[in-house]
Amino acid sequence: MLFRLLLGLIGLVLYxxxxxxxxxxxxEKVVYLLWSGIGNAVMALPAISALLDECGNKLLVYAIHPAAGKLLSPSNVVVMPVLKSPFGFLDTAKNLHRVHPQISITNFSSPTFLTSFLSYISGARYRMGYNRGMRGILFNIPLQAERMSERKADTQAVEQLFSQKTDFQPTVPRCEGFGRRFLSDSLEGATVILMGGEADREVIERMKTKKRIYRYxxxxxxxxxxxxxxxxxxxxxxxxxxxxxxxxxPVIAIFGPTDPVKNRPGGDVRIIRRELPCSPCYRYRVPRCKRRDCLDIPVSEVLKEVKQRMGT
Structure with a gap:
């Protein structure tokens, strides 16, 4: 927090x-810095698809999440090792500098200072990003960081770059922190299909001891x-x-500490959440939040919604 405040103060002085x-x-050449997880990558797909239509092989997508690359053409994707090791940031910075793009652009969920710094190091003459809290002072084409759908924000950034409408819908649960898991202890006796990655192995092995795992x-x-x-x-x-x-x-989405405005999926969706003054807070990792009031949603309420949607 202190570091972010210091960066903000420096940004205010340089503003x-x-x-x-x-x-x-x-x-001529565009680098898209794609941060965060699979969900953020899916929400950025309309924007990236529009960029691909306009730029073709002039576009390189640097993805922080290796699995995100599987949603895109391998020839246009580079996996960023920026958070893999102490030297990951330097490796990514050197790689970007060798590419030397004309334009750098990023998705809405990107870390402000880190992305602006990487964009600057890359040598990009046009650096598009979000100057949240004055920490993105190195961006020279600022994007609006207001509270909105992440999908909409990513698409608007491309619209600003090309000054054209990019209305594209792609045709293509477990998550880190207790605040994004619901019903995991309410599945006794159910047939379970697990979907996840290597990071989920510990949870999967624990579930295998007491639940019937049909498929992984x-x-x-x-x-x-x-x-x-x-x-x-x-x-x-x-x-x-x-x-x-x-x-x-059709989706029934249960939200706890995260923002249903920013993270709402497209299409046919029904959001279930508790309206609390502390939510959204994004404090879904222990010990940052030791209470689960936002997830105090009765199973009966969720089941009722499921039955209504299924017509039973």
Whole structure:
């Protein structure tokens, strides 16, 4: 918190001296810095698809999450090792500098200072990003960081770059922290299909001892194919929720400490949450939040909604 405050103060001092630019009339080479998890990648797909239509092989997507690359063409994706090791940031910075893009752009959920710094180091003449709390002072084409749907924000950023409408809908649950898990202790006697990655192994092994695991899927395309066969998808605020909405499956989404405005999926969706003065807070990792009031949602309430949607 102190570090973020210090960066904000530095940004405030430098703010009057920054030189803003307008987007270029001709696009030569674009780097898209794609941060966060699968859900954020799915929400950024309309924007990235629009960029691909306009730029083709002039676009490189640097993805922080390896699995996000599977949603895109491998020839256009580089996995950023920025958080993998102490040297990951330096490796990513060197790689970006060698690419030397004309334009850098990022998705809405990107870390402000880190992204602006990487954009600056890359040598990009046009750096588009969100100057939250004055920490993105190195961006010279600032984007609006108001509270809105992340999907809409990402698309608007591309609209600002090309000054055209990019109305594209892609056709393509477990998550970190207790605040994004719901009903995991309420599945006794159920047939369970688990979808996850290597980071989920510990939870999976624990569940195997007391639940019947019918199937376990790690591959994202196979996961999307399976979800597309569902009549209804019940989930917390996870990447799978966004995959389900993108393949046209109706979604019932249970929100706790995260923001239903920012993270709401597209398509046919019903949000269930508790209206609390402390929510959204994003404090879904222990010990940052030791209470679960926002997840105090009766199973009967969720079941009622499921029955209504299923017509039973």
């Amino acid at each position: 009057p001296f920054r030189k803003l630019k307008n987007p270029p009339s001709t696009v 899927i790690e591959d994202i395309p196979k996961t999307a194919d399976l979800i597309s066969k569902f009549s209804l998808f019940l989930s917390g605020d996870t990447g799978l929720m966004h995959i389900a909405s993108s393949v046209g499956v």
